[in-house]
Structure formats: C-alpha cells, structure tokens
Amino acid sequence: MNKFFITTPIYYINDIPHIGHTCTTVAADVVARLHRAKGEEVFFLTGTDEHGQKVAETAQKEGLEVKAYCDKISPRFEEAWKKLDISFDFFIRTTDPRHEKVVAEVLQKIYDKGDVYKAKYEGLYCVGCEKFLTESELVDNHCGLHPPEKTVFKSEENWFFKLSKYVPEIIKLIENDKTNYIYPIGKKLEILAKLKSGVKDVSISRENVEWGIPTPWDKSQTVYVWFDALINYYSATQFVEGKKDFWPADLHLLGKEILWFHTVIWQAMLLSAEISLPKKTYTHSFYMIDGQKMSKSLGNVISPQQLVDLFGVEESKYLIVRSFPSENDSDVGINRFKEKYNADLANNLGNLVSRVAKLAEGQKTEEEKIEFDNEFEELINNLKLDEAFELVFNKYVDASNLKLNQTSPWKLEKENPERIAVLNECIKNIRKAAFHLQILMPKVAEKIENCFKNEVKPLSESLFPRIK
Numbered sequence: 001m002n003k004f005f006i007t008t009p010i011y012y013i014n015d016i017p018h019i020g021h022t023c024t025t026v027a028a029d030v031v032a033r034l035h036r037a038k039g040e041e042v043f044f045l046t047g048t049d050e051h052g053q054k055v056a057e058t059a060q061k062e063g064l065e066v067k068a069y070c071d072k073i074s075p076r077f078e079e080a081w082k083k084l085d086i087s088f089d090f091f092i093r094t095t096d097p098r099h100e101k102v103v104a105e106v107l108q109k110i111y112d113k114g115d116v117y118k119a120k121y122e123g124l125y126c127v128g129c130e131k132f133l134t135e136s137e138l139v140d141n142h143c144g145l146h147p148p149e150k151t152v153f154k155s156e157e158n159w160f161f162k163l164s165k166y167v168p169e170i171i172k173l174i175e176n177d178k179t180n181y182i183y184p185i186g187k188k189l190e191i192l193a194k195l196k197s198g199v200k201d202v203s204i205s206r207e208n209v210e211w212g213i214p215t216p217w218d219k220s221q222t223v224y225v226w227f228d229a230l231i232n233y234y235s236a237t238q239f240v241e242g243k244k245d246f247w248p249a250d251l252h253l254l255g256k257e258i259l260w261f262h263t264v265i266w267q268a269m270l271l272s273a274e275i276s277l278p279k280k281t282y283t284h285s286f287y288m289i290d291g292q293k294m295s296k297s298l299g300n301v302i303s304p305q306q307l308v309d310l311f312g313v314e315e316s317k318y319l320i321v322r323s324f325p326s327e328n329d330s331d332v333g334i335n336r337f338k339e340k341y342n343a344d345l346a347n348n349l350g351n352l353v354s355r356v357a358k359l360a361e362g363q364k365t366e367e368e369k370i371e372f373d374n375e376f377e378e379l380i381n382n383l384k385l386d387e388a389f390e391l392v393f394n395k396y397v398d399a400s401n402l403k404l405n406q407t408s409p410w411k412l413e414k415e416n417p418e419r420i421a422v423l424n425e426c427i428k429n430i431r432k433a434a435f436h437l438q439i440l441m442p443k444v445a446e447k448i449e450n451c452f453k454n455e456v457k458p459l460s461e462s463l464f465p466r467i468k
C-alpha cells in the first residue's frame with residue numbers, strides 16, 4: 001500500500017489558534033483525505049512547539065510554571081482541530097520526552113560529524129520570531145513582523161552549525177527539477193537567490209534560555225528552539241508506533257514566514273545527520289483581513305471558533321479552502337465569508353440539492369462507480385485548493401442548475417421520459433459533486449449521497465440555511 005506522510009508546522013504555543021493556523025491545517029486535512037480516499041496509508045502529523053524564551057516569558061507573565069502553561073495552551077490547538085473535524089493521526093508536543101530524546105540523538109550526530117563549533121554571536125534578535133535578524137528582515141531597525149520592543153540586541157557564545165558547508169549541495173538539489181522540493185516555484189526562486197547571495201552559519205544553542213532541551217555535549221546551553229522544533233517531523237516517525245517507514249515526509253505544509261527554516265536549515269541538518277530529505281515543501285501566503293494585516297493590536301484576528309459559530313464546521317472549512325492563500329496573500333473578512341456562504345452553499349449547492357430531491361422524489365437511481373477527476377486531483381496535490389473546488393462547482397453544480405433552467409422539467413408530467421432523463425442527469429452530477437466534496441465536507445457529502453442512493457428522498461431540512 002502506498003504511504004503518504006503529511007505535516008503542518010507545529011504551532012508556537014505563545015499564540016492561540018487563529019485563521020492563519022487554521023488554513024494550513026485545513027489544507028493538510030484536505031490533502032490527507034484525498035490520499036486516504038485513494039486507498040493510501042496516511043500519516044497526518046500536527047502539534048505544538050513549546051520551548052524557547054518567548055514561551056517562558058509568557059508563562060511568567062501569567063504566573064505559571066512553564067510546563068503548566070504549555071499544558072494549558074497546547075490542548076487549545078488540539079481541541080480546535082478536533083472541533084473542525086481535522087483528521088490528524090498524531091498530535092506532537094515538543095515537551096514530550098520521546099521527542100526530546102530524538103532531538104538529542106540527531107544533534108549528537110551533527111556534532112560527531114564535526115559540523116558544530118563554538119563562537120560568539122552578536123546582533124539584533126527578535127523575541128517574537130525567536131531568531132537573529134538579517135539585514136533584509138529589518139524595518140526601521142526592528143523585525144518587520146513584530147512590534148519594535150520585540151527586537152533586542154543580543155551577544156552570546158553559542159554553538160554554531162556549519163550551514164554554509166551544505167549550501168552548494170542544497171543549491172544542486174533545488175536546481176535539479178527531479179530533486180527540487182520547494183513549491184510553489186516563486187518560493188524556489190526566492191530561496192535560490194538567497195542561497196546564492198551568501199549564507200552564514202547559524203547558532204543552534206542558547207545560553208541563558210533554560211526552557212529548552214539541553215545541548216547533548218554541553219548541558220550549560222539549551223538547543224535553539226527552531227532546531228528542536230524542526231526535528232518533530234522526523235521524531236514522530238521514530239517514536240509513534242508503526243510509523244518508522246513513513247520517513248521521509250511526502251509533504252511539509254507551511255506559511256511563508258518559516259520558509260527559510262524549512263527549505264534550507266532543515267535540509268542542511270538532515271544532510272549532516274545523514275537522514276533522508278523530505279520530498280516536498282509547499283509554502284502558502286497569508287490572510288489579510290479586510291485589506292489589513294491580521295494582528296492582535298488591530299483586534300481583527302479571526303479564530304476558528306468564531307467561524308464555526310457563524311457557519312458550522314464543514315462550512316467554515318469550505319470558506320477557508322475557497323479563500324486559501326496559495327501563492328498570493330488572500331484578503332478575507334466576515335462579511336465576505338457570509339456572502340460566499342450564501343452564494344455558493346445556500347443558494348447554489350443547497351438549493352440545487354433540495355430542488356432536485358423534491359422534483360425527483362421516489363425516482364430510482366443507479367449505482368455508478370465515481371472516480372476523482374484527474375484535473376481536480378492535480379489541483380489538490382498542487383495546493384490550488386480554491387481552483388479545485390471551483391472546478392467541482394462549475395462542472396457538476398453550475399452545469400446542473402443550467403440544465404434545470406434550460407429544460408424546466410417541473411413543467412412536464414412526472415412520468416415524462418424527458419423529465420426523468422433531465423433529473424437523472426442532475427442526480428448524477430450532484431452525486432459526483434458530493435463524491436469530490438467528501439475530502440472537504442464529509443458529512444455534507446454523506447447527507448447528499450443518502451438523499452440520492454437507490455431512490456430519491458427529499459431532504460428533511462435545508463442543507464445550508466441562509467445567513468443574514
């Protein structure tokens with residue numbers, strides 16, 4: 001049986017789940033469900049990243065022991081994904097001792113290889129990103145992604161990883177189409193340019209940050225949170241029972257702020273430790289909320305719970321997928337979500353299903369083997385999620401509505417063969433739509449299928465009530 005291993009980033013526990021985390025997780029869910037529906041054995045991994053200075057500081061502010069703080073926040077992510085019916089197979093926490101053990105093993109391998117040395121490091125550091133900032137990341141002398149006070153000057157003696165040693169090999173991998181692992185192509189070009197402009201070695205440990213995994217060969221320092229976090233993808237396959245064969249990962253899904261770590265540093269670490277490389281990374285863009293950057297200070301953060309309360313679980317996932325920020329940022333907002341919900345789900349799909357179910361009540365239906373449309377599958381595998389479901393709506397839903405409006409079967413007698421034929425065609429199309437929707441809205445798909453299986457039964461209630 002084909003194996004497929006897909007991951008989301010592990011979310012930094014300093015935050016609570018918002019629509020940004022949600023879109024990556026929902027996208028991974030859709031891809032995982034497609035692979036399962038195709039009969040593959042899937043391992044879908046998500047989790048939380050719990051070490052580092054920022055977490056320790058936040059815990060302190062809340063007056064909690066750091067582990068107690070993590071134990072309080074981590075379940076919020078897991079519960080949010082369960083509420084959204086995300087089909088993850090394992091939820092990893094980087095404070096899990098089994099993960100910590102693998103981190104120590106991997107780093108020891110890198111050390112034994114001679115790829116680690118001690119040096120002094122000075123520079124501007126963003127506590128928000130938990131990293132030293134490069135020239136190009138500075139906006140007015142502070143991190144462009146976080147408020148100015150998060151940027152501090154730091155000078156430390158750290159252990160360094162010889163990242164530069166692996167740059168030529170990584171460039172070679174990316175430039176060869178067969179081994180390139182960076183998608184979409186724009187991101188590949190961005191990384192290549194950055195690699196060719198010169199890369200410095202990176203520190204892999206921290207002094208004075210106690211909340212972390214001790215560096216195996218020097219317990220006075222802790223492993224830099226990023227090195228610990230990246231290893232989760234590999235560590236889960238090593239300690240979760242029966243998952244060893246799933247490494248290397250087939251797909252790491254990520255947001256653009258963590259592109260460099262996932263496409264350069266992670267690969268170099270694996271090359272050094274002689275562990276095989278993940279096959280593909282896909283980096284999506286960000287959500288804008290009504291034309292503005294989403295931020296706590298603007299108070300425009302949308303949470304998954306807010307969407308579920310307004311639209312329902314599967315409907316929320318539909319709205320996220322239809323606005324998925326694939327290659328460019330995607331501008332969304334609650335009002336536009338409402339419009340999209342009413343247009344696509346209430347007025348279009350929902351209305352079609354109830355109309356046809358009512359007109360064809362009692363009509364016998366035939367079993368037909370449905371397979372995934374090739375183009376649809378390709379779009380999903382290329383994370384063009386909006387286009388994939390646009391295709392389903394065009395091909396099956398809009399086509400049926402058009403047919404109904406052109407032929408007005410309700411004007412014909414119930415036994416009229418022309419009426420029966422038109423309705424049969426619509427039923428076939430609706431079932432095909434439901435078949436494709438099973439990887440996004442499995443319960444809705446099942447309701448639709450039940451309505452048309454063997455004999456047409458009218459819906460007991462509207463699939464998608466209109467929202468004001």
Ligand SMILES: [Zn+2]
Pocket residue numbers: 126127128129130143144145146150
């Ligand atoms: Zn930052």
